[in-house]
Amino acid sequence: MLMTMDPHLLRTFVTVARLSSFSAAARELGYTQSAVSQHIAALEGDLRTELLTRRPVEPTPAGVRLLEHAAPLLLRLDAARADVLRLASAPPGRITLAASPLAVGPRLLAALPATGVTLRVLPPAEVPAAVATGDCDLGLVDGPAAPSDPLRLPDVAPLAVTGVAEEELAVLLPAGHPLAGRAAVRLDDLADARWLDAPGVGVPPGLARTAPALRYEGTDLRTLCALAAAGHGLALLPLRVARTAGAGVAVPLDAPRLVHRTELLSPGNLTGAAAALAARLAGGSPYGP
Amino acid sequence: MLMTMDPHLLRTFVTVARLSSFSAAARELGYTQSAVSQHIAALEGDLRTELLTRRPVEPTPAGVRLLEHAAPLLLRLDAARADVLRLASAPPGRITLAASPLAVGPRLLAALPATGVTLRVLPPAEVPAAVATGDCDLGLVDGPAAPSDPLRLPDVAPLAVTGVAEEELAVLLPAGHPLAGRAAVRLDDLADARWLDAPGVGVPPGLARTAPALRYEGTDLRTLCALAAAGHGLALLPLRVARTAGAGVAVPLDAPRLVHRTELLSPGNLTGAAAALAARLAGGSPYGP
């Protein structure tokens, strides 16, 4: 009776929690409602704890806790399978590159036409998972970091990371902002400013102590810049990007020495066209143009 | 037939790989050799790849790959179970504290007598796992970091981390060393020095570009200091510790601004005596004596 928390059960558990419904989860997973009910019962019996309230279906505190663990677990499981299978399977003919919006810079655009590469733009938080699970062959992520410090990425799988670029960071302000005239700003100056929360684009994790001014779920850079320029909230962006925003004023950041860093993620095994593209992206002088 | 890589199978796989024997693994796991054989066959069939060579029993490249994933996976699984169970179970009467050798400092020794605490000294790499799996109730880890930067810990589970102390780092040199007279050293000066590799004590991940001079598996600080003083290799230690080493010369480090940081790890839910101890350890002025 002492099962080791079968991944199948975890999978249906997260699905039920996500959909707040046994029957909907059953449809999505191709089970009967009955089976789903039995899965949840098995989990709860194994842990001797209620994980979900019924009617309405919501996770209990213990369920919430399990959910926090289950997602990364299932991800790692997929990553493991994909990683092993990659060894045996032939290198993909058409390679797919996952990139966060801000990682799509001149260097990438120059290297792209090399071969038939499919570019998929994802929120930065999803790029490591996409590479780990084999959905994409390579990944480019970006984020703020101390100079020459690697990014802090969720370790879904042992991926090879290579620093590709580091750029100056800037704050994008609306034209009339009191700090808009400055040559540079310190983050302290913005301690209680309201930031834009844009998880699909990137950047502001932890910097914002205050509640975000506005949340933007998309991955479109222009939209984000427009929002910032229109005064809906501040945005922290690479200087290069902030400068090219139509409106608004880009003021470089200097106080906490932070840079906008881009890294290349590659699965352990890498051959053929993917390896060639990786070399193009990482190659040249370290942190070139 | 499309199993999701049952943890049971993974567990026997890692055991077989570790023991290089089906029958030994069977004994350890309480199965028959036959069952173990079937487990491996099931895994190999699922992945359509040979994972182990027989006679001698060794992992194939694909097997090595799977091993890298399997260990963290099983760890996370245990962590998830422990985390959920902790919610229901009563807070432990006697609490256990996992600490890496260098985290055992004056602050800890002052706070310890408070209640009946069991102290368990572990290699720093094992502390997060001990806390995550519930083997210990709290953890103290240490490592080098940029000032006020959190340590880079393997994320086996979502643990709460609190900075507890930051101290100056120093290099412990034998008395006759050319740099022994300096007031401070830069890491560049030691670019091709030979370091002691002491994973049980901590500190030198990545700093050493060269092969280690000597490897010490234990967790005893005095031994490590003695080895360094006797010229078997350099050791990077908190200045406080390096100074108290009987022999050898402690030279502070200044060039790359690095500190020796200690952090407190606590599982999400924390009550009773454990919470009290956590407060004692983390409390007071930030990074106090």
Next chain:
DNA sequence: CCCGGTTACGCTTGTCGTAAAGATT
């Protein structure tokens, strides 16, 4: 021929679906 891994086979146990029952709004 012995040691160790594999294969064959039967038994037990678990898992899923159908269908009826129970609960909640």
Next chain:
DNA sequence: AATCTTTACGACAAGCGTAACCGGG
């Protein structure tokens, strides 16, 4: 009454052990 979850039960497959098999020192 309608909707959604649980329970009962039967069919089927999976997992384990016993025992026979086989291949290499």
